[in-house]
Amino acid sequence: MQFKEEMLHCYLVGGSQDTGHDPEKFLAAVSLAMDSGITAFQYREKGTSRLSLDQRVQLGRKLRQLADQHSIPLIVDDDLELAKTIRADGLHVGQKDQQIERVLAEAGELFVGYSCNQPEQIAHANRLPVAYVGSGPIFPTNSKNDADPAIGLDALSALVKQSVHPGVAIGGISEDNMTQTVQTGAAGLSMISMILQSPDIAETVHRVNSLYRK
Numbered sequence: 001m002q003f004k005e006e007m008l009h010c011y012l013v014g015g016s017q018d019t020g021h022d023p024e025k026f027l028a029a030v031s032l033a034m035d036s037g038i039t040a041f042q043y044r045e046k047g048t049s050r051l052s053l054d055q056r057v058q059l060g061r062k063l064r065q066l067a068d069q070h071s072i073p074l075i076v077d078d079d080l081e082l083a084k085t086i087r088a089d090g091l092h093v094g095q096k097d098q099q100i101e102r103v104l105a106e107a108g109e110l111f112v113g114y115s116c117n118q119p120e121q122i123a124h125a126n127r128l129p130v131a132y133v134g135s136g137p138i139f140p141t142n143s144k145n146d147a148d149p150a151i152g153l154d155a156l157s158a159l160v161k162q163s164v165h166p167g168v169a170i171g172g173i174s175e176d177n178m179t180q181t182v183q184t185g186a187a188g189l190s191m192i193s194m195i196l197q198s199p200d201i202a203e204t205v206h207r208v209n210s211l212y213r214k
């Protein structure tokens, strides 16, 4: 699937570690989020994840089927081999992951997203054929153990202005700050807990999407 900026609007990120290490609960929540209209999904099995490579492939294949049924892109975090094995559409790479130039050279048809939370990193990304940049954490987050300090909305605004690529915001996005976050010019919101821990996933997804339907 070819990348389009609109895919970033309501971009769910997650793995089994985000639903109490319960892969079935994870699949059910992702499936409901897809039914409700998320525009992209990133499979991020990380941090405290307890799944083996085989289990990641099995779960990844189920996510591939779900994403196909909903015509949304499946993006894999930081694992080019897994991305190719499950025929993902995209790969997301962080600053601490594999070297971006090498990933781009080996990505084939996968589109590539790149985490950038500093002006120098955006300047570098501006010279690369990445599809989008992801900036954050914008606010403090409990979903990533090794998260950098929160950068805030003013820094996000500056980064999305500087970037030649569409920029998606991540980290600590909630129903209380999502409107302001979109007002920075961010091309989309990327979220783990706001959606996966929502008491009403469908309603949460609708609220995010309505911010981009004017």
Ligand code: TZP
Pocket (backbone or CB within 6 Å): 013, 136, 137, 140, 141, 142, 143, 144, 147, 170, 171, 172, 173, 190, 191, 192, 193, 194
């Ligand atoms: N990268 C920067 S912050 C973050 C990632 C993967 C976690 C975002 O999770 P949440 O629950 O939306 O704050």
Ligand code: MG
Pocket (backbone or CB within 6 Å): 077, 078, 092, 093, 094, 095, 097
């Ligand atoms: Mg990463």
